[in-house]
Every structure is written in structure tokens, then in C-alpha cells.
Amino acid sequence: MFQVRIHGRGGQGVVTAAELLSVAAFLDRRHAQAFPSFGSERTGAPVVAFCRVDDRAIRSHEPIVEPDAVVVQDPTLLHQVDVFGGLRSNGFVILNTARTLGELGLAELDERFPAGHVRTVAASELAREHLGRPMPGAPLLGALAAVTGVASAESLAAAIRERFPGRLGEANAAAATAARLTMLDAVHA
Amino acid sequence: MPYQPIKYYQAGSFVVGNRLLDPEQRTVQADPRRSNTLTSGHRACQGCGEALGARYALDAAMRATGDRVIAANATGCLEVFSTPYPESSWQLPWIHSLFGNAPAVATGVAAALKVKGRSDVRVVGQGGDGGTVDIGIGCLSGMFERDDDVLFICYDNEAYMNTGVQRSGATPAAARTATTQAVGGQPGNVFGQGKSMPLIAMAHEIPYVATATIADLHDLEAKVERAMTFHGARYLHVLVSCPLGWGTASHDSIRIARLAVESGVFPVFEAEGGEVAGACRIRRQVPVEDYLRPQRRYAHLFDPVERRDVIELIQGRANRNIARFGLLEGS
Amino acid sequence: MPRQMEGSKAVAETIARCRPEVIAAYPISPQTHIVEALSALVKIEALSPCEFINVESEFAAMSVAIGASATGARSYTATASQGLLFMVEAVFNASGLGLPIVMTVANRAIGSPINIWNDHSDSMSQRDSGWIQLYAESNQEAIDLHVQAFRLAEEVALPVMVCMDGFVLTHAHERVEIPEQPAVDAFLPPFVPRQVLDPDDPVTIGAMVGPEAFMEVRYLMHAKQRLALDAIPRIAGDFAATFGRESGGLARGYRLEDAETVVVALGSVLGTIEDVVDGLRDRGERVGALAIRCFRPYPADEVRAALAGARRVVVVEKAFAVGLGGIVDQNVRLALAGLPVEVHAVVAGLGGRPITSASLERLLADAVAGRLGGLTFLDLRAEIVERELARLRDGQRSGPHAENMLRDIGIVASGAV
Numbered sequence: 001m002f003q004v005r006i007h008g009r010g011g012q013g014v015v016t017a018a019e020l021l022s023v024a025a026f027l028d029r030r031h032a033q034a035f036p037s038f039g040s041e042r043t044g045a046p047v048v049a050f051c052r053v054d055d056r057a058i059r060s061h062e063p064i065v066e067p068d069a070v071v072v073q074d075p076t077l078l079h080q081v082d083v084f085g086g087l088r089s090n091g092f093v094i095l096n097t098a099r100t101l102g103e104l105g106l107a108e109l110d111e112r113f114p115a116g117h118v119r120t121v122a123a124s125e126l127a128r129e130h131l132g133r134p135m136p137g138a139p140l141l142g143a144l145a146a147v148t149g150v151a152s153a154e155s156l157a158a159a160i161r162e163r164f165p166g167r168l169g170e171a172n173a174a175a176a177t178a179a180r181l182t183m184l185d186a187v188h189a
Numbered sequence: 190m191p192y193q194p195i196k197y198y199q200a201g202s203f204v205v206g207n208r209l210l211d212p213e214q215r216t217v218q219a220d221p222r223r224s225n226t227l228t229s230g231h232r233a234c235q236g237c238g239e240a241l242g243a244r245y246a247l248d249a250a251m252r253a254t255g256d257r258v259i260a261a262n263a264t265g266c267l268e269v270f271s272t273p274y275p276e277s278s279w280q281l282p283w284i285h286s287l288f289g290n291a292p293a294v295a296t297g298v299a300a301a302l303k304v305k306g307r308s309d310v311r312v313v314g315q316g317g318d319g320g321t322v323d324i325g326i327g328c329l330s331g332m333f334e335r336d337d338d339v340l341f342i343c344y345d346n347e348a349y350m351n352t353g354v355q356r357s358g359a360t361p362a363a364a365r366t367a368t369t370q371a372v373g374g375q376p377g378n379v380f381g382q383g384k385s386m387p388l389i390a391m392a393h394e395i396p397y398v399a400t401a402t403i404a405d406l407h408d409l410e411a412k413v414e415r416a417m418t419f420h421g422a423r424y425l426h427v428l429v430s431c432p433l434g435w436g437t438a439s440h441d442s443i444r445i446a447r448l449a450v451e452s453g454v455f456p457v458f459e460a461e462g463g464e465v466a467g468a469c470r471i472r473r474q475v476p477v478e479d480y481l482r483p484q485r486r487y488a489h490l491f492d493p494v495e496r497r498d499v500i501e502l503i504q505g506r507a508n509r510n511i512a513r514f515g516l517l518e519g520s
Numbered sequence: 521m522p523r524q525m526e527g528s529k530a531v532a533e534t535i536a537r538c539r540p541e542v543i544a545a546y547p548i549s550p551q552t553h554i555v556e557a558l559s560a561l562v563k564i565e566a567l568s569p570c571e572f573i574n575v576e577s578e579f580a581a582m583s584v585a586i587g588a589s590a591t592g593a594r595s596y597t598a599t600a601s602q603g604l605l606f607m608v609e610a611v612f613n614a615s616g617l618g619l620p621i622v623m624t625v626a627n628r629a630i631g632s633p634i635n636i637w638n639d640h641s642d643s644m645s646q647r648d649s650g651w652i653q654l655y656a657e658s659n660q661e662a663i664d665l666h667v668q669a670f671r672l673a674e675e676v677a678l679p680v681m682v683c684m685d686g687f688v689l690t691h692a693h694e695r696v697e698i699p700e701q702p703a704v705d706a707f708l709p710p711f712v713p714r715q716v717l718d719p720d721d722p723v724t725i726g727a728m729v730g731p732e733a734f735m736e737v738r739y740l741m742h743a744k745q746r747l748a749l750d751a752i753p754r755i756a757g758d759f760a761a762t763f764g765r766e767s768g769g770l771a772r773g774y775r776l777e778d779a780e781t782v783v784v785a786l787g788s789v790l791g792t793i794e795d796v797v798d799g800l801r802d803r804g805e806r807v808g809a810l811a812i813r814c815f816r817p818y819p820a821d822e823v824r825a826a827l828a829g830a831r832r833v834v835v836v837e838k839a840f841a842v843g844l845g846g847i848v849d850q851n852v853r854l855a856l857a858g859l860p861v862e863v864h865a866v867v868a869g870l871g872g873r874p875i876t877s878a879s880l881e882r883l884l885a886d887a888v889a890g891r892l893g894g895l896t897f898l899d900l901r902a903e904i905v906e907r908e909l910a911r912l913r914d915g916q917r918s919g920p921h922a923e924n925m926l927r928d929i930g931i932v933a934s935g936a937v
Contacts, residue, residue, distance in 0.1 A: 019526070019693045026524035026695060034693040038550070038637065038872075057695075059658070059791035061688045063874045257719045261587060262726075272727035282717035284590050285726030286613050290583035293575065297542060297587025297595070298717060300571035304541040304593055310719055328583065331576030 001054040002150050003064045006140075007083045008073030011043040016163070017071070017137035018049035021144070023159035024151035025053040033058045046081050053150055069148050072096060073123070073136050075104060090114055094144045096136045098122035119147055119186070121179050130175040131168070142176030146183040153180055207407075216407050217248045224251040224280060226258075231278035232270040236439025238403045238429030238446065239267050239344040243315065245403075246342055246427065249410035251281065253417035254311045259298050260284070263291035263316025263325060266351040267344060289324035291316045292332040295339040303338070311417060312338065318345040318359035322386050326358075329424075333393035336421040340413070343386060343424070346431035354434040358384045361454070362506070363499050364486045366434075371489035380502060387460070390424040394463035402428040402455060404447035408469060412459065428455045436485020448480040453507035456514040468514045477504045522697050527659035528690045530698060531624060532557030534663040536567040537704045538670045540596040540622075541711075542588035543572045544581040548603040549636045550686035551626040555598055578603035582610035582621075589619040590725055592716040594670065596621070600686055601628035601642045608646065611679075615650030615741065617725065618714065620673030622666065623651075626686040627787065627838075629871040633922045637872020638686045640787065643815075644839040644847050650741050652680040652748055653816040654768065655786040659689050660696050664767035667699055668755050671708050675755070676748045685788040687872070699763055707762050745817040752814050770819035772811045773826050775801060779808030781887055782830040784823075784852055786812050789836060789868075789875050796880045807884060812848070823855035832862040834887050836875070836898070840867040845895045868898035 004021060008014035015036040022034035030053055037048040050064045069092035072083050084093065091113060095101075097120050101110050110118045121143040123136035138160055145151045151159075156176055161169040195209050207215050217223050226247035233240035250258050259282045262268045268285045271278040286294045295314030302310050314332075321329060321343040332339055348366045349355040356366040362380040365371040369378040390398045396419040401409040409427060416423045430446050432439040449455040450469070454477060457469035478500055481487040490496045511517050523530075532554050535543075543562065545555035562572040571588075575581045578599050585595040599607065604625060614621050625643045629635040643653060654669060656662035662684040669680040684690060699707075715723050729737055749770065756768035766772075774794050776782060783793050790811045800807045810826050812819070827833050833856070837848040844850075846865030853863050864887060869875045879899055886892045908925050 022693045023524045026522075031695055032524065032693075035688070035691055038687040038691060060795045060877065061685070061692060061788045062792045062876050065876060065878075259591065259717045259719065268726075269728055272724055274727040274729045274733060277724035277727060279724050280722060282719055282722045283724045284587070284717055286583060286586050286617070287609050290579060290586075290610060293580040293583035294587035294590075296573065296575075296580075297544070297584035297589070298591045299587075300542045300573055300584065301588040301591035301593035301595075304569045304571050305591075306569075327576055328580050331580055334576070335573065337573075 003067045004051045004069045005067040006049045006071040007077050010045045010047050012073050013135050013137040014047045014049045018051045020159045021051045024156040027155035027158055028152050031058050071140050092148050093118040095120045096123040126175045126178050131171045138172035139175040139179035142179035143183045146180040217252050223248050226251055226281050228278050228280055236432040236442040238442045242344050242403050242427045242429045245406045245409050246413050249413035253414045257310045259312050261291050261295040261314045263320030264288035265317035265320050288320050290328050293328040296332050296337040299338045314339050314341040319349040319357040322358040322384050333395050333422045338420050340416050340423045343426045344429045346429050348434050350431050350434045376489040387426045391460045391463045395422040397423040398460040400426045400457050402446040404443055451475045452477045452480040453511040456510040458514045471516045477507050522695050526693050528553030529557050530663050530696045533698050534666050536561045537701050541593035542595045544575050544584040544597045546575050546578050546581045548600050550690045551598045551600050578607040582607040585621045586614050589621050590717050592713045594711040598624035600626040601630050604642045611649050614679045618677040621679040622669045623681050625681050625683045626690045627683050628686040635871040638688050639870045640838040643683045647816050654682050654814050656684045657790045659694055661767045668759050668768050672755050674711050676751055677714050688788050749817050770814045771822045774809040776808040780806040780831045782808045783834045784810045785836045792877050796877050820855040834864045836866045836868050838869045864892045865895045866898050
């Protein structure tokens with residue numbers, strides 16, 4: 001089982017991102033379960049969503065306490081919420097920022113986890129470029145899928161297009177692909 | 190009802206005999222084929238205004254619809270005296286659910302009929318003042334707001350009679366009830382705004398709102414029949430006297446209702462789409478005192494001391510009704 | 521064809537295939553997505569003919585369903601928590617009138633204090649209302665139960681509550697198989713009411729029944745619910761035969777064969793429990809689980825048969841009887857009367873407090889080691905409650921515990937005592 005936790009703020013599409021990931025895994029013929037941490041609806045408030053993926057049917061609905069991967073959609077949460085709590089020692093971090101880990105004061109984070117497991121991606125910038133709006137969910141998922149293999153690129157693109165009709169879907173899919181490529185480039189660099 | 194000139198020479202009465210009218214204009218009750226929707230054998234008190242009003246109203250509804258009415262009834266006197274299990278006085282499909290939900294149950298019945306394509310069957314919701322003005326007001330307002338195809342009839346005897354004459358939101362100022370007793374410095378019901386359910390209904394701008402009383406049963410029938418020509422939410426507020434609760438003689442039920450009308454205390458009018466469309470004029474105005482004196486629920490206004498101040502306040506209310514609804518010639 | 525979708529949406533689509541004729545809707549978290557989805561399906565006429573009525577309260581919702589059902593229309597509504605309580609008068613009225621209304625209860629805690637998260641206090645508060653109560657373990661089971669519920673309700677002439685954990689199931693996206701329309705139509709014949717409001721054959725419904733007949737009428741309600749104990753497994757069997765999937769029924773055992781310790785529970789926590797059981801079994805522990813699928817009518821015989829061979833039973837429940845203890849626990853003890861089985865009540869997950877596999881493992885270790893008492897509140901933060909209890913013992917101010925607890929933690933700066 002692979003468990004992902006996504007942090008962001010209300011209105012940034014955190015819940016949708018978890019759902020999209022689950023649909024992508026489903027299209028890969030795997031079992032997936034996505035759910036938000038629930039609360040009254042409020043734009044801007046910290047939001048967490050979860051997704052677990054497995055090859056067998058998933059029975060449990062307990063919260064994800066020890067994720068295998070953490071996605072942080074909004075870096076302003078870094079010093080407000082314990083976004084890395086419970087992350088497994090060989091876990092992954094996908095962080096939405098155009099800055100470096102050092103600039104964010106997270107250099108030591110890189111050392112705690114295996115090489116290449118802690119990645120930054122300028123997802124909001126990519127989203128602005130492809131979508132015209134800083135909705136970082138799709139590019140972050142593209143990066144996550146590339147780095148962890150939790151879902152295939154094709155299924156992720158299909159899930160995005162199914163959820164967002166027409167031009168919006170294409171733009172989101174393009175942003176996801178662009179993010180994926182930056183991950184692969186960085187690996188080869 | 191179209192006007193018909195009648196010459197009559199009876200003295201001392203304002204009642205025109207039914208047989209002087211053209212057959213089509215006669216009361217439903219004159220027709221041997223009437224439905225007897227609320228048939229005999231029920232357990233209402235002698236002189237019960239509600240039993241009288243309900244019988245006339247439902248028979249009129251049945252005639253207007255070719256006997257195709259379903260009724261949803263709130264808890265209250267009408268429901269209790271008409272269905273002492275295992276007997277029932279009702280000769281139409283009838284359901285009693287709860288005290289506060291008759292309008293919602295009626296909405297549900299109407300919805301089911303619509304789904305099943307039974308546009309020929311009409312729905313009447315009915316209840317007393319407690320079930321309509323107080324505990325049922327939420328459901329009633331919802332039914333109005335959605336314009337559900339229901340005629341809701343409130344039989345207003347101005348208190349929770351079935352449970353022993355307690356005050357309701359429709360109890361008039363100064364009236365004695367079991368929870369507004371005629372004791373202390375301010376005996377009887379307090380003076381407040383008062384809830385006018387007809388005005389509240391009009392504020393919802395539903396197709397048809399009317400008031401009526403058992404003093405003019407023919408007018409009540411006509412209003413029920415008129416209501417049935419509309420579709421959507423309709424509301425009929427009927428003043429029905431209660432000999433027990435009002436402290437009147439059982440043979441005076443109709444007379445006391447007439448005094449309520451003729452004094453201006455109870456305005457009789459019709460409204461369509463939220464605007465008053467017409468009123469029944471007062472034929473011979475009487476001072477409110479004539480209306481109050483025969484009722485023991487107002488006895489404390491006259492005995493041991495006359496409460497002229499309260500009576501004046503009540504007269505002021507009546508005058509306001511007369512002005513507001515144009516109840517007198519030239520007003 | 522399996523699909524990946526949100527539980528609420530799956531329920532809505534399934535309800536639509538059951539062809540309800542009147543839907544009354546009032547929103548309350550966490551049921552909102554169900555009624556929203558249904559409203560759209562009716563508007564685009566994917567579900568037709570159907571009257572979707574936006575009512576002004578839950579009391580109105582159940583009342584509209586009563587009127588509609590009495591007129592012969594298949595009727596549905598959904599609610600949770602405070603909404604269920606607000607309609608309680610009508611809930612009892614519906615079962616008393618024998619109307620086959622189906623209602624989804626998206627289980628949520630009841631206030632005060634207000635809490636929008638999942639537990640079973642809402643449906644448990646209505647266990648004596650005369651409604652049949654079915655509990656779903658997963659979203660797949662939730663949608664399957666709704667199909668069975670309409671048939672069950674109309675067959676036995678009793679309303680049915682399908683309980684699914686709010687947020688945990690309603691808002692989870694997972695793989696489900698929505699029953700196909702033709703199969704649902706074959707499984708669910710049109711509603712033929714026992715008695716109906718119809719001018720062609722007038723009846724009086726809802727008369728006042730006095731002391732001379734009331735006991736008999738109420739006894740018949742009880743007898744009718746007991747008859748449902750036969751109908752429920754039969755309908756579940758028909759469902760399995762039609763749709764190729766096991767769901768519903770009265771109770772289902774998991775690895776009970778030689779189990780020494782059995783965990784009993786209702787609803788979605790069973791998924792976590794089954795994972796824990798598997799883990800313990802791998803380590804050689806003789807543990808099993810019993811899922812109670814139908815809580816009312818209470819399947820005492822099935823529960824007894826399933827648990828008779830165990831040494832100890834741990835009942836994990838998401839509600840409790842204030843001043844007494846466990847609810848499901850009491851019912852289990854009743855079923856096991858006279859048998860030498862230890863029963864332990866564990867109240868867990870109140871107000872959405874997560875029940876983790878780690879906690880359950882610790883709990884079962886305690887049970888096996890004999891460290892578990894008669895009544896346990898799982899993962900209770902004892903230090904917080906102790907301070908408040910000490911205040912109560914010292915005779916200090918009463919009032920809302922939630923706010924008082926904050927005083928102890930020092931969050932409320934108060935000058936007075």
C-alpha cells in the first residue's frame with residue numbers, strides 16, 4: 001500500500017488533487033481511496049487530503065498517520081502545520097515552490113530522506129503558465145507520479161481530462177506533464 | 190358568487206332563505222347528493238363551530254372537484270372528534286400524521302399525485318389555529334413558498350381547545366384561557382402584535398387567500414369553490430366559535446361569529462397574489478362590546494369592574510380592521 | 521462496470537435507479553452531496569418521474585415523505601445527527617403508520633457540543649423508533665443496502681434507515697459498482713401499498729387509538745419487525761444471486777472459526793478491524809470479528825451463534841448510553857445471556873476521533889492479557905477529564921464541559937472562579 005497526504009489551503013484544489021490521484025490509480029487497474037480531512041468549508045484555511053493506493057482491495061478507512069509521500073501545495077503552511085509529521089523514513093516529499101530547500105530553511109529535510117526523495121517543483125508557476133491561474137494540484141500530481149510511480153502518466157492525464165472538460169483539462173494535463181518532465185530532468189542532471 | 194336581487198319581507202333577520210336562490214347558487218348542503226364528507230356520528234361538542242365549518246368546507250371542496258379530494262389533518266379537535274378508533278366520520282381519503290406537519294404531509298400527498306399523473310385529485314390540508322399559526326407555521330410557510338398545490342384551511346377558534354383551552358398565537362388580546370387566566374392586574378391574554386395568518390399568507394404572494402366565518406356559510410362554500418379554481422398554494426382562514434372555550438351558549442355559535450364580523454373584530458376578505466381583492470362589508474356595525482359581553486372568556490372585562498380601557502383598545506383594533514380592509518360603506 | 525467515485529454520489533446514483541417518486545431534501549453535513557446529486561439527476565430528468573422537494577426542515581422532510589408514501593409513491597429522504605433528531609416525531613409517526621420510506625443516515629455525532637464528524641449517536645438514538653436499521657461497512661455495501669432497503673421496506677411495510685458513516689464513507693472516493701438499471705428493475709418491483717389515500721377507495725389513516733387497542737397495535741409493530749429477521753437474509757440472498765455480490769444480511773463473521781477473542785462492531789470501522797485481525801492472525805493470535813449488519817430488528821440468535829464459542833468479546837461502538845455504558849454492548853450481552861463469554865464494552869471514535877489500527881491492536885492486547893475492564897473509552901485523554909472531574913467533586917461551577925475543560929488548560933483567561 002502507498003499512502004499519500006496532501007497539504008494545502010481551502011480553494012487550492014487539495015481535495016480534488018487527492019481524488020484525481022485515486023482516479024488515476026483506478027485507471028491503472030489498482031485500488032485507491034481518497035478522502036479529505038473534514039471540516040466546515042472555509043477558503044484559505046489549512047486543508048489536508050489523503051489517498052491510499054494498493055493492488056488489493058482497501059478495507060480500512062482510518063486516517064493516514066504514516067504517509068509514504070507528502071505533497072505540500074502551499075509553502076506558507078511549512079511553519080504553521082506539521083506537514084511532515086509521520087512521514088516514513090523512506091518517504092517522499094513534493095513541495096510546491098520556486099525556491100530551493102535551503103532558501104526555505106529545509107536543507108536538513110533533504111538529508112533525512114533518501115537521495116531524490118525530497119523534491120521541489122514550481123507548480124504554481126507552471127500552472128500560471130499553462131492555465132493562467134496558480135492552481136498547483138495537477139502539476140504536483142505529475143511530479144508525484146514521476147518521482148514515486150504511484151500512478152502512470154497516461155492514467156493521470158486521463159483522470160485530469162475526465163474531471164476537467166475541454167481546454168481546462170488539456171491545460172491541466174499539460175502542466176502535469178511539464179512538472180513530470182522537470183522531475184525526470186532533475187534526476188538525469 | 191354572482192349577485193342576485195332578491196325581494197324579501199322577513200323582519201328581524203338578515204338571513205336570506207336558501208330556497209329563494211337559483212338552484213346553482215344554493216348551498217351544497219341543500220343538495221341531497223352532497224358528499225357528507227364529515228358525516229354524522231362524530232364526537233364534537235354541541236354547537237361546535239369547527240365541525241360546522243369543516244363539514245361545509247369539505248363538502249364544497251368535494252363538489253368543486255367531483256368528489257376527488259384527499260385531506261391531511263393536523264392533530265386537534267377536528268381530528269380527535271372525527272376519528273375515535275375504530276370509527277371514522279370521514280368519507281374521503283384522509284390522513285392524520287402529527288400536530289405541526291399537516292401542511293408538509295399535504296405537500297407530500299400533492300407531490301405523489303403529481304408524479305402519478307393524477308391531476309384530477311386535489312389536496313386539502315386542515316387544522317386548528319394552534320397547528321397552523323404556531324407549531325405548524327414553519328411547514329405552512331414552506332408550503333406557501335414552494336407554491337405547492339394545496340388548499341390549507343385553518344379553523345380558528347383562537348386557542349388550543351382540544352387540550353383544554355390554552356392560549357395560542359391566534360388568541361386575541363385580553364381573552365381568558367387556561368394559560369392566560371383572568372387573574373392579577375392584567376387578566377386574560379396580553380396585548381401584543383397578534384399573528385395575522387392571512388396577512389402572513391398574503392406576504393408569500395400565493396394565488397389565493399381568504400377569510401370566512403361560520404356566520405356566512407354560503408360565503409365559506411363560495412370561497413372554497415373559488416380556491417379550487419386556482420392551482421398552487423391557497424389559504425383559507427375560517428373563524429369558528431367554540432362554545433366551551435369562548436364561554437358561549439351552544440345555540441349561539443353562529444350568532445357570536447356574526448358579531449365578530451359585524452363589530453370589525455374579524456375582517457372577512459379575499460386576496461389574490463398578495464393583494465386584497467375584495468371584502469365582505471359590515472351590514473350593521475355593532476360596538477365590540479356587543480361581541481365581547483356574551484362570551485365568558487371576556488367576562489373579566491365587565492365584572493367585577495368594567496375595563497373600559499381594554500374594551501377601547503379592542504375597539505381600536507376593530508376600527509383599524511374596518512379602515513384597512515374597507516369594511517364599511519364609504520371607508 | 522466498476523467506477524471510482526465519491527460515496528455520496530454513488531449512493532445518489534443508486535437511489536435514482538431505485539426509481540423513487542418523491543424525494544424530500546433538507547441539507548445537513550455530511551449528507552449534502554447525496555441530495556445535491558439527486559437534485560441534479562431529477563432536474564436533467566435522468567430520474568423521472570420524480571418530484572424533488574426542497575423542504576424547510578428535516579421535520580418537513582420526513583412529513584412530506586409520509587404524505588407521499590401514504591399516497592402510494594416510493595419516497596426517500598436523507599439526514600444526519602441534529603436533522604434526525606429534529607424529525608424524530610415524524611420518524612416514529614412513519615413507523616407507526618407502517619410506511620415503507622427509505623432514509624439514508626450519514627452517521628454523525630449529536631450535540632451539544634456541536635460536532636459534524638462521524639459517530640453512531642444519531643442512529644443509535646432512534647434504535648427504538650420502529651425503523652429497521654442497516655449499517656454499511658463500505659461504500660459498496662452502502663449502495664447495495666439502499667437497493668435492498670426499498671424492497672425490504674415495501675415487503676414488510678416498515679421504514680428502513682440505511683446508516684453509513686458520515687465523511688468517512690460519504691466523502692471517500694473509492695471503487696464502486698453501481699447496480700445496472702435493468703437488474704435493479706428486476707430486483708425491485710413497483711411499489712404496491714397495503715393501504716393508500718385514493719378517492720376511488722377512501723380510507724382514514726392515523727386515527728386516535730385508545731387504551732383498549734393501543735397495546736395490540738404496538739405489539740404488532742414488534743412482531744412485524746421480528747418477521748423482518750427472515751426477510752432480511754432472504755432479500756440479501758436474492759441480491760447476491762442477482763448482482764453477484766454479498767452484502768447486507770443480519771450479521772457476518774470474519775475469521776470466527778476458532779476465534780478466542782472476537783471484536784464486534786458496526787459500520788466502516790470493521791474495515792480497520794479486519795486488517796487488524798489479519799495482522800494478529802499472522803502472528804498466531806486466535807482473533808476474529810463479527811459485523812452486525814442489521815441492528816434493528818436485533819438478530820439475537822445470529823449474534824449468539826456467532827459468539828458462543830468465543831472466550832471473550834470486545835464490542836467496539838461509536839455511541840453510548842449516557843449514565844449506563846455501551847449500547848451495542850448491552851444488546852450483545854443480551855444475546856449471550858447464560859453463556860460463559862466475557863463481554864467488554866469499548867466506546868470509541870466519538871465525534872470523529874479516529875480509530876486507528878495501532879489503537880485496536882493495543883486494545884486487543886489488553887483484552888487478551890485480561891487488562892480490559894467492563895467499560896473502556898478508547899484513547900481517552902485521562903489527564904484532561906481528571907482535572908474537570910476534580911472541579912466537579914470540589915463543587916465548582918457546572919455548565920458546558922467543553923468550555924470548562926479549556927479553563928483547566930489555561931486557554932480561557934478568567935478572573936472569576
